[in-house]
Amino acid sequence: MTTPSDDLRTTPLTAPLGAVVPSSVPTHWYNLAADLPEPCPPALHPGTREPLGPEDLAPLFPMALIAQEVSTERWIEIPQAVREVYALWRPAPLVRALRLERALGTPARIYYKYEGVSPAGSHKPNTAVAQAYYNAVEGVTKLTTETGAGQWGASLALASALFGLECEVWQVRASYDSKPYRRMQMETYGATCHPSPSDLTAAGRAFLAQDPDTTGSLGMAISEAVEVAVGDPHTHYALGSVLNHVLLHQTVIGQEALAQLDALGETADVLFGCAGGGSNLGGLSFPFIGRNLREGTTTRVVACEPAACPSLTQGEYRYDFGDVAGLTPLLKMHTLGKDFVPPPIHAGGLRYHGMAPMVSHAKELGLLEAIAVEQDAAFAAGIEFARTEGIIPAPESTHAVAGALAHARAATTDEVIVIGLSGNGVLDLPAYHEFL
Amino acid sequence: MTTPSDDLRTTPLTAPLGAVVPSSVPTHWYNLAADLPEPCPPALHPGTREPLGPEDLAPLFPMALIAQEVSTERWIEIPQAVREVYALWRPAPLVRALRLERALGTPARIYYKYEGVSPAGSHKPNTAVAQAYYNAVEGVTKLTTETGAGQWGASLALASALFGLECEVWQVRASYDSKPYRRMQMETYGATCHPSPSDLTAAGRAFLAQDPDTTGSLGMAISEAVEVAVGDPHTHYALGSVLNHVLLHQTVIGQEALAQLDALGETADVLFGCAGGGSNLGGLSFPFIGRNLREGTTTRVVACEPAACPSLTQGEYRYDFGDVAGLTPLLKMHTLGKDFVPPPIHAGGLRYHGMAPMVSHAKELGLLEAIAVEQDAAFAAGIEFARTEGIIPAPESTHAVAGALAHARAATTDEVIVIGLSGNGVLDLPAYHEFL
Secondary structure, three states: OOOOOOOOOEOHHHHHHOEEOEOOOOOEEEOHHHOOOOOOOOOEOOOOOOEOOHHHHOOOOOHHHHHHHHOOOOEEEOOHHHHHHHOOOOOOOEEEOHHHHHHHOOOOEEEEEEOOOOOOOEOOHHHHHHHHHHHHHOOOOEEEEEEOOOHHHHHHHHHHHHOOOEEEEEEEHHHHHHOHHHHHHHHHOOOEEEEEOOOOOHHHHHHHHHOOOOOOOHHHHHHHHHHHHHOOOOEEEOOOOOOHHHHHHHHHHHHHHHHHHHHHOOOOOEEEEEOOOOHHHHHHHHHHHHHHHHHOOOOEEEEEEEOOOOHHHHOEEEEEEOOOOOOOOEEEEEEOOOOOOOOOOOOHHHOOOOOOHHHHHHHHOOOOEEEEEOHHHHHHHHHHHHHHHOOOEOHHHHHHHHHHHHHHHHOOOOOEEEEEEOEEOHHHHHHHHHHO | OOOOOOOOOEOHHHHHHOEEOEOOOOOEEEOHHHOOOOOOOOOEOOOOOOEOOHHHHOOOOOHHHHHHHHOOOOEEEOOHHHHHHHOOOOOOOEEEOHHHHHHHOOOOEEEEEEOOOOOOOEOOHHHHHHHHHHHHHOOOOEEEEEEOOOHHHHHHHHHHHHOOOEEEEEEEHHHHHHOHHHHHHHHHOOOEEEEEOOOOOHHHHHHHHHOOOOOOOHHHHHHHHHHHHHOOOOEEEOOOOOOHHHHHHHHHHHHHHHHHHHHHOOOOOEEEEEOOOOHHHHHHHHHHHHHHHHHOOOOEEEEEEEOOOOHHHHOEEEEEEOOOOOOOOEEEEEEOOOOOOOOOOOOHHHOOOOOOHHHHHHHHOOOOEEEEEOHHHHHHHHHHHHHHHOOOEOHHHHHHHHHHHHHHHHOOOOOEEEEEEOEEOHHHHHHHHHHO
């Protein structure tokens, strides 16, 4: 891999015991747009259907993020203040799943890249910290957002606390009710959290008028958070997935994993990542896909999505809104339709009707594959993982684990499998409890 | 430091950004008994009041742990199977608390040694894994234990799953009711969890007869778990704190911290550790105390205990039982009396009437100091820590944070402060919620 992160050396001295920790945090984010054989279709203005200009996004995002959204530079430098925060938990460990391999009796070597070591317990702070930083630098004083399972809301609450911003979160009602700990986590960081739909916004009131008993959706919550942000010049909105700049920030995951595997002399044959909005999958896989494109390596990438919300495997690839109210730009993506309300599955972070345009585009170009995983199979895999490797995976991550386990069971050669373990399931234990 | 762990090198390349990760897991545990100027008073048989022999402990513990309990060898080799499990999350990070320092405006340099990266979220697996291993090797098929906040129970459940043992846990009623996630965590690892006192044991039935509404205590739960273990030759008991072998296993914490500080060219002036049964405090501090004794360094050690359960600062130093029913050996320790029932404070892991004999002995010898911290001060410190460093500390750990913060605020020189951050508070968020 050609990278300016020349201090991203690895010290695999613990390799015989399982975990590998490289010695430094990446200095740059990796931008897949620089290596794509054809460009990703642009976001369109919802009124004119013309490609968005920076001024269209300015009410929502700081200029630095708008620039990243459309950048085609391969390497974008990570500000030192962001790297300082990353260093609280990054580089995240890459662990050889020896016990899991033995339990499966597979000839494959299985590694997992574990993002649950962040203070929020998932990969989400990788972008939350960057977004809070750029907003603070540009004088914004408050961020709004939506959250599903609560991992993104907690991450933005954390990042807002670190950069001195107010934070207001709309949480999908189904998760707000079933996962009170996430709300308490946001509040401990000083944020405010409302169930969505709420009666605090015009969009929320309209959703409630349609169906007072709705369990909500990420699309609805986005509408609410966006509405509040556009109404106040000192307030911006932050999105936890889908957009190019979000996936960009997450590429620290894949860059570290690449370097960690390189240090072990390993080459990944296949990656399994869970796919909801696409940020963990993109963050893990884009550096590998970029290397495939530049250097002719052949690492396969398998997106694992829930069978109950199968945008990549069942959705149409077309322009659609990111939210339910139709306030957002139109994005070219695999979508189940903006009005699709997924069942209240436990993997709240995967309950989104669309897929990141960059992930969708990569799928269309044949750069990645997708499978759908049933919830029961996902939890069974999660429990098998917990009882062999110790970590209880987030319900989202169990989809990637299930994909990898099925693959490893069928493996006949010593191939290298990498699982993107996006977070831990410590705050999702009631979901495991129901499954058991 | 003289240590056979010569592969415990550190690679502080991320030091400018905050975290330091040494390159390997310690190869040996450190035994303070080898360096004490006078030996720790022995445990006594509850009937004869004579020093215990190995045969007295055999119904409860495997012979390897009994040998460790009375060993005076300085270095005890860690079995490879245990090191392999440690490597899933160890070495645990030592992090420079730069944001916290700036917020306090202190000239001191503050580091924290963070044990919350373990799958159970605390330091407890360091000994759970070792205990499960030795029991499995000696043919035991089931472990029983007690737990307060649930960190120990979850850790033993985890370790039992990894070594193929059954696990049955009695959880103090106050925590069982207020912290259902911990029980779900134990069950996800395949363990069984009962509230204590329960009607499953003679001891439990007696406690319930005395007070049907009791909120329970660690002492009561120990009585129940011990009773079940002694009644079955294939079942042993595992204790999560207090005993010498438990503190021994925890010394991986302090050894790593010493090496990490050495790699930075730093010498700790003062350590702050929370003290309940004493295992986190002992594990962090004993390697430093040992160095003080051998090499004349002068690192101060401050045990931070809850004002509501102040065994070290208010208790008597005398022989007492470890449990309420009087089934355990007599231990020479600082105790509030075996019948002391602490109020149901949030730091469930610190609700124990006694203190580890080795910690008590060290205090008597002037090798460590102790302070008591009020619950509100502890939580206020925990929130300050969360909003600057990102990690929400376990309620137990907030006592150490509070001690360190008060010290740092008063500091006038660039001294080096180390906080033992025993775990994260993700499953204790209702406690923060109540405080807020």
